Structures are given as C-alpha cells and as structure tokens.
Amino acid sequence: xxxxxxxxxxxxxxxxxxxxxxxxxxxxxxxxxxxxxxxxxxxxxxxxxxxxxxxxxxxxxxxxxxxxxxxxxxxxxxxxxxxxxxxxxxxxxxxxxxxxxxxxxxxxxxxxxxxxxxxxxxxxxxxxxxxxxxxxxxxxxxxxxxxxxxxxxxxxxxxxxxxxxxxxxxxxxxxxxxxxxxxxxxxxxxxxxxxxxxxxxxxxxxxxxxxxxxxxxxxxxxxxxxxxxxxxxxxxxxxxxxxxxxxxxxxxxxxx
Amino acid sequence: xxxxxxxxxxxxxxxxxxxxxxxxxxxxxxxxxxxxxxxxxxxxxxxxxxxxxxxxxxxxxxxxxxxxxxxxxxxxxxxxxxxxxxxxxxxxxxxxxxxxxxxxxxxxxxxxxxxxxxxxxxxxxxxxxxxxxxxxxxxxxxxxxxxxxxxxxxxxxxxxxxxxxxxxxxxxxxxxxxxxxxxxxxxxxxxxxxxxxxxxxxxxxxxxxxxxxxxxxxxxxxxxxxxxxxxxxxxxxxxxxxxxxxxxxxxxxxxxxxxxxxxxxxxxxxxxxxxxxxxxxx
Amino acid sequence: xxxxxxxxxxxxxxxxxxxxxxxxxxxxxxxxxxxxxxxxxxxxxxxxxxxxxxxxxxxxxxxxxxxxxxxxxxxxxxxxxxxxxxxxxxxxxxxxxxxxxxxxxxxxxxxxxxxxxxxxxxxxxxxxxxxxxxxxxxxxxxxxxxxxxxxxxxxxxxxxxxxxx
Numbered sequence: 001x002x003x004x005x006x007x008x009x010x011x012x013x014x015x016x017x018x019x020x021x022x023x024x025x026x027x028x029x030x031x032x033x034x035x036x037x038x039x040x041x042x043x044x045x046x047x048x049x050x051x052x053x054x055x056x057x058x059x060x061x062x063x064x065x066x067x068x069x070x071x072x073x074x075x076x077x078x079x080x081x082x083x084x085x086x087x088x089x090x091x092x093x094x095x096x097x098x099x100x101x102x103x104x105x106x107x108x109x110x111x112x113x114x115x116x117x118x119x120x121x122x123x124x125x126x127x128x129x130x131x132x133x134x135x136x137x138x139x140x141x142x143x144x145x146x147x148x149x150x151x152x153x154x155x156x157x158x159x160x161x162x163x164x165x166x167x168x169x170x171x172x173x174x175x176x177x178x179x180x181x182x183x184x185x186x187x188x189x190x191x192x193x194x195x196x197x198x199x200x201x202x203x204x205x206x207x208x209x210x211x212x213x214x215x216x217x218x219x220x221x222x223x224x225x226x227x228x229x230x231x232x233x234x235x236x237x238x239x240x241x242x243x244x245x246x247x248x249x250x251x252x253x254x255x256x
Numbered sequence: 257x258x259x260x261x262x263x264x265x266x267x268x269x270x271x272x273x274x275x276x277x278x279x280x281x282x283x284x285x286x287x288x289x290x291x292x293x294x295x296x297x298x299x300x301x302x303x304x305x306x307x308x309x310x311x312x313x314x315x316x317x318x319x320x321x322x323x324x325x326x327x328x329x330x331x332x333x334x335x336x337x338x339x340x341x342x343x344x345x346x347x348x349x350x351x352x353x354x355x356x357x358x359x360x361x362x363x364x365x366x367x368x369x370x371x372x373x374x375x376x377x378x379x380x381x382x383x384x385x386x387x388x389x390x391x392x393x394x395x396x397x398x399x400x401x402x403x404x405x406x407x408x409x410x411x412x413x414x415x416x417x418x419x420x421x422x423x424x425x426x427x428x429x430x431x432x433x434x435x436x437x438x439x440x441x442x443x444x445x446x447x448x449x450x451x452x453x454x455x456x457x458x459x460x461x462x463x464x465x466x467x468x469x470x471x472x473x474x475x476x477x478x479x480x481x482x483x484x485x486x487x488x489x490x491x492x493x494x495x496x497x498x499x500x501x502x503x504x505x506x507x508x509x510x511x512x513x514x515x516x517x518x519x520x521x522x523x524x525x526x527x528x529x530x531x532x533x534x535x536x537x538x
Numbered sequence: 539x540x541x542x543x544x545x546x547x548x549x550x551x552x553x554x555x556x557x558x559x560x561x562x563x564x565x566x567x568x569x570x571x572x573x574x575x576x577x578x579x580x581x582x583x584x585x586x587x588x589x590x591x592x593x594x595x596x597x598x599x600x601x602x603x604x605x606x607x608x609x610x611x612x613x614x615x616x617x618x619x620x621x622x623x624x625x626x627x628x629x630x631x632x633x634x635x636x637x638x639x640x641x642x643x644x645x646x647x648x649x650x651x652x653x654x655x656x657x658x659x660x661x662x663x664x665x666x667x668x669x670x671x672x673x674x675x676x677x678x679x680x681x682x683x684x685x686x687x688x689x690x691x692x693x694x695x696x697x698x699x700x701x702x703x
Contacts, residue, residue: 041542048545052552095563121364130361130420133321135350136378156556163559189566197563 066168
C-alpha cells in the first residue's frame with residue numbers, strides 16, 4: 001500500500017515537473033513568435049508539412065465519419081419519425097463536438113508525431129546543437145515555425161473535416177436513404193447559428209495550439225537516443241489526446 | 257606547451273593563448289566531470305585533447321562554446337571570459353568558432369550545398385553569386401565540390417564529415433573544434449581528415465582543438481596535446497614528450513595497454529567465491 | 539529551390555480549401571441572413587409581456603420572414619417592454635395601422651413577432667412605433683382566465699337556473 005502511495009506521489013511530482021517545463025517552454029515559444037513571423041518561408045513550409053500533408057487523412061476520415069453519422073442518425077431518428085431533422089442533428093454535433101475533437105486526434109496522430117519525431121531526430125543527431133554553435137537559435141529557426149504551422153493548419157483542417165463530413169451525411173441520408181433534400185438543408189439552416197460555427201472553429205484553434213505545443217515540446221526535449229525519439233512520439237499522441245478531451249469539456253462549459 | 261615536461265603542472269599561459277581554462281569545475285547530476293581543470297591552447301596550433309572514454313572531452317568543447325557553463329573557474333576564449341557574455345557577446349563568440357560534430361550533424365532536409373551555405377544564409381545577406389562562390393570554394397577545399405547536389409542521406413560517413421568541415425569553415429572562424437573526427441572512419445577517410453585538419457589549420461591561420469582518442473593518428477599532426485583523466489590534466493606536451501612520459505596512466509593510454517591504472521575488470525566480488533556460491537549473480 | 543515552389547502552391551491551395559470550407563459552413567448552414575444588415579429600417583413596439591421573445595428572433599408577415607428583432611429593452615416610465623424590429627428595406631409598404639403580435643412557432647417552438655397588415659393608406663417609416671400590439675400569450679394567464687370564466691359561468695348559471703347553456 002505504501003509503495004502504491006509512494007508511486008503515486010512520485011508520479012505527481014513528475015507530472016508537475018513536466019507541466020512546469022512545458023509552461024516555461026511555451027513562454028519561450030511565445031517570446032520568439034514575432035521573430036519567427038519574419039521568416040514567412042519557414043512558416044509556410046510548416047503549414048504545408050502539418051496541414052496540406054494531412055488533408056488526405058482528414059478528408060477520408062471526415063467522409064466516413066459523416067457517412068456513419070448519416071446512417072446512425074437516420075436509424076435513430078426514424079424511431080421517432082423525425083428523419084428530416086438528420087441534417088440539423090448531424091450539423092450541430094459535427095460543428096460543436098465531433099469535428100474539432102476528431103480532427104484534433106487525427107492531427108495529433110499524423111502531424112503531431114511528424115513534428116515530434118523530426119525534432120527528436122534533430123536532437124539525437126546533434127543538429128540542434130550544431131545550430132547553437134553556429135549561433136542560430138534553434139527555437140527561432142526550427143521550433144517556432146513548426147508550432148505556428150500547426151496552429152494555422154488546425155482550424156482549416158477542422159473546417160474541411162466538417163464540410164466533408166456534412167457531404168457524407170448528405171450522401172447517405174439524402175442519396176441513399178431518401179431523406180428529403182429540401183428538409184435536410186432547411187431544418188439545418190433553421191437550427192444552426194453562427195455561434196455554433198464559431199464555437200467549432202474556436203475549439204479547432206485551441207486544440208491546434210495545444211497539440212502543436214505538446215508535439216514540439218516532446219520532440220525538442222526527447223532523449224537523444226532511438227528509444228528516446230520513439231518515446232517522445234508516443235507521448236505526443238497520448239498527451240495530445242487527453243489534453244484535447246479535457247480542453248473540450250472546459251471549452252464546452254465556458255461557451256454554453 | 258610545457259617544455260618542462262611531465263606531470264599535470266599547469267602549463268604556463270601565454271598572453272595570446274586562444275583558449276584558456278583555469279581551475280574549471282563542472283559536474284553533472286552530482287558526479288564531478290572536471291575538478292580544477294587547467295588548459296592553455298596556443299594560437300595557430302593544432303592541439304589534441306585525449307583521454308580514456310568518458311572523461312568529458314566533449315563536455316570540454318561545450319564549455320568553450322558556452323553551451324554549458326562551468327560551476328567554478330574561468331573559461332577565456334580569444335581574450336574574453338565567456339561567463340559574462342550576453343546575447344550579442346555569445347553571438348560573436350560563436351561566429352569565431354567552428355565545430356565539427358562526431359556525426360557531422362548535417363541538416364537532413366537540406367542538400368550538401370545548402371548545408372554549407374546555411375551559416376551564410378542565416379548570418380549574412382550576401383548576394384547569391386557570392387554565396388555560391390564561397391560554398392563551392394569551401395567544398396573544393398575538402399574535395400567535395402562535385403557532391404554539392406547530394407542529400408546528407410546519400411553520403412558516406414567520411415564524406416558527411418568532410419561536408420560538415422566545409423560548413424564549419426564557411427564563415428572563416430578563428431578556432432576550429434573537432435569532436436572525435438576519426439571515429440568510425442576507414443583508413444583512407446581517416447588519412448583524408450588528418451590531412452585536412454593540418455592543412456586547413458596552416459592555410460587559414462587558425463587554431464584547432466581536436467578531441468580524440470586515436471593516439472596514433474593525431475600524434476602525426478598535433479603540435480601539442482593534453483591527456484585528461486579523472487577530470488584533470490594528467491599530462492601535456494608534444495606527442496613525442498608524451499610517448500616518453502613516465503606516468504603509468506599516460507603510458508597505458510599512449511600504448512593502448514589493456515590493463516593498467518584504468519583497470520580491465522569492472523569492480524566485482526571475489527571470483528572464486530562467486531563461482532562457488534551459486535546463489536545469484538550479485 | 540524549385541521544390542519550394544511546389545510547397546508554396548500546395549500550401550496556398552490548402553489554405554484556400556480551408557477558407558472555402560469555413561465560408562461554406564458560415565453561410566450555407568446557418569440561418570443568418572446577411573443581406574438584412576445592409577438595407578433595413580427600424581420599427582418600435584411596446585408590449586406588456588414579451589413572453590420568451592429573444593433578440594434575433596424573426597419578424598414575419600404571413601409566415602414569411604421580413605426582418606429580425608434587433609433589441610429588447612424595458613421602459614421604466616411606461617412599464618412596458620420596448621422591442622426594436624429591423625425590417626428588410628424590400629418590405630417598405632406596411633400599413634401603419636398593422637398589428638404586431640408575439641406568436642409561437644409550432645406547439646413548443648421559439649417565439650417570433652408576426653405582423654398582420656391593417657387597412658391604412660399610409661405606411662410605416664423608419665423609426666415609427668407600431669400602435670396595435672398583442673402581448674405574448676402566457677400559459678398561466680390562460681389557465682387562470684379559463685378558471686375565472688368557468689367560475690363566472692357557474693355563478694351566472696346558479697343565478698338564472700332557467701337559462702340554458
């Protein structure tokens with residue numbers, strides 16, 4: 001029993017230590033933001049790296065999430081005779097929850113791991129140290145552009161995910177299952193407010209900041225070995241997932 | 257270095273020594289890496305820093321570039337104490353120093369040309385034509401001008417290291433630091449790197465500090481050397497002086513003896529007892 | 539260097555796609571009529587009870603949305619709720635004796651302002667006040683009215699037992 005408590009206590013200490021380290025790191029990143037914006041080429045490359053290269057997986061998953069939503073939603077609503085509300089229900093759930101959260105998880109898996117492993121490898125092969133010796137600040141040259149790239153890409157990816165998913169819902173609901181097209185869209189339009197769209201995009205942006213920060217932090221501070229880089233990549237996905245869901249609850253509570 | 261020879265008496269420093277360490281202490285995680293380290297590097301010479309594995313030779317280089325800070329003592333580079341340097345001072349310090357890392361540490365997303373051009377692009381606004389000329393000249397000096405379009409992944413170990421060397425000299429530094437430049441190279445590549453270290457040092461009028469434990473190789477080109485052990489200097493002098501050194505530590509190191517002051521056996525309990533005991537390993 | 543051109547173009551396309559998606563979401567699936575902002579005029583109406591009417595609720599005639607409730611305030615001198623309506627400029631010939639009532643969409647839906655046209659030759663101008671209003675129907679009032687009228691019928695029924703229902 002005592003051993004268990006001891007483990008718990010030391011885990012808590014480790015957790016606090018990492019939290020502190022990440023906060024300090026975040027401060028350094030923010031401090032270098034203006035400087036990094038002076039090198040738009042680097043940021044553009046990273047937006048490509050995290051965003052454009054994630055498009056395929058985001059759109060594919062978006063389509064299928066939408067199609068499943070259409071299928072499930074139709075089946076459920078049919079029990080109450082309100083199939084025409086399919087558009088409304090799907091749009092609201094995608095905008096407010098499914099869109100931002102699923103996109104964030106996919107982002108962490110594809111782009112987050114890419115960022116973490118790139119930085120981890122740079123750490124392990126002394127590239128970051130070499131930059132320091134060449135009087136180039138690795139934070140400015142390598143870390144912050146990646147962070148910015150992720151932050152810019154996430155809301156855009158979220159929007160694309162939701163849009164494609166809605167197409168999927170429409171495909172299944174209207175084309176396959178026969179929900180009236182007019183009702184589908186008009187009910188949706190009647191129920192969805194601008195605030196709902198804004199809520200989804202705000203969530204997308206927040207998750208983007210969180211997941212990108214976690215990814216670059218883990219990569220930059222990885223142990224300079226093969227296992228270290230692997231560990232950093234795993235941690236990125238796990239921590240990003242947990243933080244995303246926790247933030248999701250907090251944001252939902254605030255915005256409701 | 258220290259014509260008087262033997263022992264680890266602090267070599268007397270010259271006024272224009274390019275790097276001086278005085279009484280430097282440094283420890284990591286409670287373990288002392290250096291205790292009262294005294295080193296003086298003569299300007300314009302190739303100086304070797306040698307010693308058994310784990311004596312912190314790479315740490316020494318990091319203290320010179322101030323990527324690490326000494327716990328006590330002073331580190332003076334080109335007349336300036338590195339401890340007191342601010343952002344600008346640090347920047348100038350590192351502009352004067354070029355460093356060759358053990359694995360080359362080339363940036364993997366850039367090709368050879370861009371890797372060598374990297375410091376120029378980051379620190380200067382030279383016109384493209386001039387950048388191109390400088391890069392090609394430096395690549396020519398290391399014999400790899402034809403490899404300018406290759407990616408680091410396509411290079412052999414020796415070639416990667418030579419490209420890294422070209423990058424290290426592209427800004428015409430005053431001091432070149434080499435971290436284990438011969439590790440893992442075939443004899444030919446080793447010969448090439450050896451020749452480059454010496455010729456660059458003389459042609460460019462710089463000072464070179466080579467951290468290595470390839471005694472035979474470095475002895476061919478070093479002007480002076482230090483042997484570190486247990487966080488201190490145990491011997492210094494020209495390679496010839498070290499060969500004739502009386503101390504057992506130096507002798508074991510210079511001749512590559514398997515056993516001596518640095519013992520062959522890791523500390524373990526009595527052999528006979530452990531074999532007969534049969535109850536576990538420790 | 540040619541590699542970076544591809545990256546630039548691809549990134550540009552990606553950002554364009556993202557922006558388009560956002561635009562689509564904002565305009566195609568929400569119920570904001572963006573045209574309303576530009577050309578519209580204001581009308582005012584004072585209600586004794588607005589029930590559950592909220593700002594942003596539709597204003598309609600014959601079931602067609604012609605405007606929005608812009609703001610709701612309370613006048614401490616008149617002791618009435620003051621509702622400001624924003625009407626699309628296209629509908630500028632509403633008779634100025636028209637009636638504004640607070641109605642409920644469907645059985646349990648949101649509340650909105652319905653305008654029933656009057657017969658006047660003159661029409662509303664920007665800033666006019668709607669004179670004839672119908673307060674929102676509050677369920678409790680309805681129930682008490684019903685009970686009250688039932689009680690009255692009982693009383694008059696007892697007073698004149700010969701009178702048939």
